Amino acid sequence: MxxxxxxxxxxxxxxxxxxxxxxxxxxxxxxxxxxxxxxxxxxxxxxxxxxxxxxxxxxxxxxxxxxxxxxxxxxxxxxxxxxxxxxxxxxxxxxxxxxxxxxxxxxxxxxxxxxxxxxxxxxxxxxxxxxxxxxxxxxxxxxxxxxxxxxxxxxxxxxxxxxxxxxxxxxxFKRVPEEILAEGMAKICEQKGIEVSRGALRLIAANADGSVRDGLSILDQCISGGQKHVEREDVLEFLGTAGEEVFLELTEKVLLRQPSEALLLLEQILADGKDVRQFMKDWLAHYRNLLITKFIKKPEDMLNLSPENVERIRRQSDSLDLADINHGIIEISRTMAEAKWSTQPRILLELCIVKMATGLIDSGIQQQVATQVRRESVQAAQTGTQMREAPKAPAAEIRGPEGDEPGKPQRDSFDCDALWHAIFEEAEASRGSFNLIRSGTILTAVGDDFFSVTASNAAVADYVESNRRTLEDLMEKHTGKRRALQCSLEGSAKNENRIDTEKIARTAGQKLGLNIEIE
The missing domain is CATH 3.40.50.300 (P-loop containing nucleotide triphosphate hydrolases)
Structure with a gap:
């Protein structure tokens, strides 16, 4: 036997x-x-x-x-x-x-x-x-x-x-380093007269994740077909599972805005028999690993991974911002919750990948902000008050085109969405993950000497402030003029409007001798 x-x-x-x-x-x-x-x-x-x-x-x-x-x-x-x-x-x-x-x-x-x-x-x-x-x-x-x-x-x-x-x-007992594990398997292959390429051994060792028994079990599977020569492609075919390499590659394609490549990779993984819901859990665990390695110097025991896999995760984590990891965890978690009761979890996962790789998350947040602004406008109309407008910059003194009266005050006009998109498209070339800042911000106004950005929460606002100089440099490059960044939190206009309304109500009440309450 x-x-x-x-x-x-x-x-x-x-x-x-x-x-x-x-x-x-x-x-x-x-x-x-x-x-x-x-x-x-x-x-x-x-x-x-x-x-x-x-x-x-x-x-x-x-x-x-x-x-x-x-x-x-x-x-x-x-x-x-x-x-x-x-x-x-x-x-x-x-x-x-x-x-x-x-x-x-x-x-x-x-x-x-x-x-x-x-x-x-x-x-x-x-x-x-x-x-x-x-x-x-x-x-x-x-x-x-x-x-x-x-x-x-x-x-x-x-x-x-x-x-x-x-x-x-x-x-x-520690996890066995990949190099030692690969050398041990190479000796066994030599004794059995089977030629296994160096790349194949390294791939087996990486998927063994520091376990000698797991590594030998994978090697056993690869050579059980009777072939005397095993290449890296043969190992990939026999594995049929999503190892750490797969999640590193998929995450990289999402961050580089390559939805077609990401979907093809998912197709290949699922074709090998990987369960969709389990894949979501494993991908979410990968984002958790990215988060942990960003703050802990030696997380090997905490992550229960080999030092080599931890180092691969650390390299990817260093190329990401905390906001990138945050958006990935939130979006995958939301997809898992929806897939729990769905008969088509694969479609939801594919949609999740497309949203993360194309910025549809960004547009979704912008729509939420726009909806909130419209809701505030309706509430203000119902209460008989006027929405507090954002501060407007004075008109710029610029020379108009030929035939215009010199020195006539004019205002630069910009398509805020197109300008904001162009700024981060350029930033992405130098820093692959910088474009994801848009997932929590919108450009609301461009004045003569300032531009206003609305952040969805305090964490995003802090992130914008930490990149103030870069954003101002990019705005100057695209508009031809240096402008100062003004960052505000979503909902601050609503609070200011309520304060003004309450002030008016108090003044009217004092003059008329009435107690006016604002609901």
Missing amino acids: YTALYRAYRPEVFDEILGQNHITKILKNQLATDSVSHAYLFCGTRGTGKTTTARILAKGVNCTSEGERPCGVCANCRSIKEGTFMDVIEIDAASNNGVENIRELRESVKYPPAVGRKKVYIVDEVHMLSTGAFNALLKTLEEPPENVMFILATTEPQKLPATILSRCMRLD
Whole structure:
């Protein structure tokens, strides 16, 4: 029967373990000085070698070699490898998590080793034990018999009680770097006589995300077709999933305003069988990763990603503004909420991509602002008051065209929407994400020595102010004259109008001796 690669090439001695030198160094020294602990806690993400290291440590304490232990060739080492050694007991806490299971373990601990030097209990997924089971294990774990050792392994150490953590020597397994993982897979391919390109190995390592088992599983899938030569394209075909590379590429196409390329990429991803709703969740998680890396220097553990993938995300995050990430998270979240009850979630996702890549979000906000202005006008008419107009700049003293009277006051006229669009189209060439500032602003007026911008909220207003000089430079370039930026918040005109109305009501009430209330 065929044996999977991750089982066939499981390390048998410490030197064969990939990427965990900080742990193997400690354990090898403890074995050499006969100072092993009575209880260990191995923590780390899946596929990083926790159970494998536990078995090798069990070999080490029972190895009969006179040299470095474990040797991997003595009778005890071979027996532990084959799973027939009586004094190494492996327990799956996920399926044996009750108090009765731990009581049985406590009873068996009393008996001395039958063959080796130490009886070793390896408890995998220990965080799955019940509270009662943990309490039953406490005393035995703290003071086991002299020839008994416990090795606990878990992917979620935060779920363990503090009383358990304090009784164990904790060793944290790191994600394996892509370079080391690729080198390890290259050696396996060489032994099997299969030629795999460097690009294919790097792609497999990137999708393994620091897990040796995941990497070998992907490699196993790629070579299972019988071909003797594997290229990067073959790996992409076999993967059929959306790895971190896909989200980086899709986000980049959206930010560069390339909706057609983004839609074609989505088509390719979904054609490989990716679930639409799950893809939305993963894409939203990618934007969350962009947000986290913008503020945290070393977010590897927080994001649960390999250092290489974190570095890729950081590079993209550095090219984005916080407003870009904010709009992406909001729009994808809104699409997910709508898709929850829709029978056509793919169409909603495609619309989301088009809106993000073409600026339809911008126009939607402008329509909201225009609707608000019209609503305020109607309310003002109903109350018999006049809307407070935006301040107008004095007419510019300019010379008119030939035939006009020199010195006659005239006003420059601009199409505000077209001018605002032109300014950010040019800005996008030098800074790919700068155009997204439009998603929260509109150009409301261009005067002789100023131009007014309305921001949808305080965060956008702060963002505009931080780019004041750039906006004024671009306005000067497009209009031929230096103008000062005036930024205001949406709704401020409405508040000013109410203040004026209340002032008039108070004055009229004092003269007429009436109490006039404004609703």
